[in-house]
Amino acid sequence: MKRTTSSTAEVASATDGAPGRRGLSRHTTRWIQTVILAVVALAWVYPLLWIVSASVKDAMGIFSSGLSLWPETWHWDNYSRAWDEAGFARYMLNSIIVTVGTVAIVVVRCAAAGYVIARYRFVGRRLLVGVLAATMFIPTGLFIVPVVELSDLLGLLNSHLGLILALAGGGHVAAVLLYAGFYAQVPKELEEAALMDGAGFLRTFFRIMLPLSGPITATVVVLTFLATWNNFFLPLVFTFSVPQNRTLAVGMLAFEGTNSTDWSGLAAAASLSLLPILLLFIVLQRHFVEGIAGAVKN
Template identity: 90%
Template sequence: MRWVQTAILVVVALIWIYPLLWIFAASVKDATGIFAGGLSLLPEQWHWDNYSRAWSEAGFSRYMINTVIVTVATVAIVVVRCAAAGYVIARYRFRGRRLLIGVLAATMFIPTGLFIVPVVELSDVLGLLNTHLGLILALAGGGHVAAVLLYAGFFAQIPKELEEAAVVDGAGFARTFFRIMLPLSGPITATVVVLTFLATWNNFFLPLVFTFSVPDNRTLAVGMLAFEGTNSTDWSGLAAAASLSLLPILALFVLLQRHFVEGIAGAVKS
């Protein structure tokens, strides 16, 4: 019976991963080979020049740097901000706490697009529109409610004696949080890093608005538009560009997958 389950899971896994394999295969084909080959993965001729065209001619080397800067900065801000908010919600009792949690949970059902106009207006007033800093603050300034609740659920399980010992040693809020609580939340932090990294790396709407008039500031997701013309699309170059943008995501998930699973499991348990 076990081998039947294994066979079924293998088939499901192959079906699930096939689109990813097809993208990588299409990235080394020419435009004719993509459409003539159908569902076949193996190209008749290998066109590695698709990657050089995407990297150099389409400017993806610059877009990659922009995306790394924006994503790393956004992830750092989100982790610190959401961890601090989750810590306060979990460890402190204050008036309106339950109402605050309810409001945070309710914001998860509000479409992100509704906030784009005030975000752009505020960024323009502050002189941050069409800048990396403005884009970073716009991406990191969202609710990120799931991350806050993940941290809150984790911190709620930590014994109070740990904080009391820190207070006895003369540690204040900042020292207790950064030196004790945040390091303990490794699995949750890994989960938040992966989820925020994915959301930021693949975000299209905000980077499009913030880089519309400054093409050099584009991220990878927006840079994909370079392969779409008025009357035609460079499908092989687009597949190569998509493959380049996928590699950092796959590498990050492979490195943090154990901590990611532990963080999700801990959140579900709490």
């Protein structure tokens, strides 16, 4: 009887200890994963931190400090030189005008196209989707000549409006497909109710469908903002003869001379150009993640 009781106690003790060992194993695994992800995140973020660090160093300090992020002397005048002397105040305003205009046109156009593709059945619909998907594999540089010639004929070559239309006039296939995938999941009862209330296509789209696609719109806004803000080729062509219309990406050429480059000023300018992108992503982060998760789920 004692032996049976002893064996039962040993089994109970071993059983009680098993969750503790499993918990310790999960805890250790979690710590290992955290350390690995922290190292990967640091390697990913380090170039950004290095640019910010270089923006407050002098030209010699950038190369003499190696991989060190902490400057020996803080040179905040690099920012004032980039903002005032290099004209980045004007370039920042140009970038904001061009980017906001491009994003607005792309959102409305791609949302309308995605809505029509998802909700209407018409002849050649599948062919249209196939052509749109095929354009994703065509380099954008192939279209630069006809775009420039058409803009020149319309008198828009050296203007903000011409640059906005050129940037917004691309296929933007990813945005169209994101909207189409979202609108395909919307119940038809919403459209039927709007039709019974006397709403036409435009009213249904702008008052019901477009507000519903908030997460997708946030995703398209972020992606289009990044592509437009960092675009170099088209702004260079459209502002070649009008330097005062340059955007930030093109304006950084001011720091490159024939025989030397102002690396500290260039780093300060790059840091300034990153601020709007970071602020936009912080504001729209939750909606951006929801839009991407919804697109993957669909």
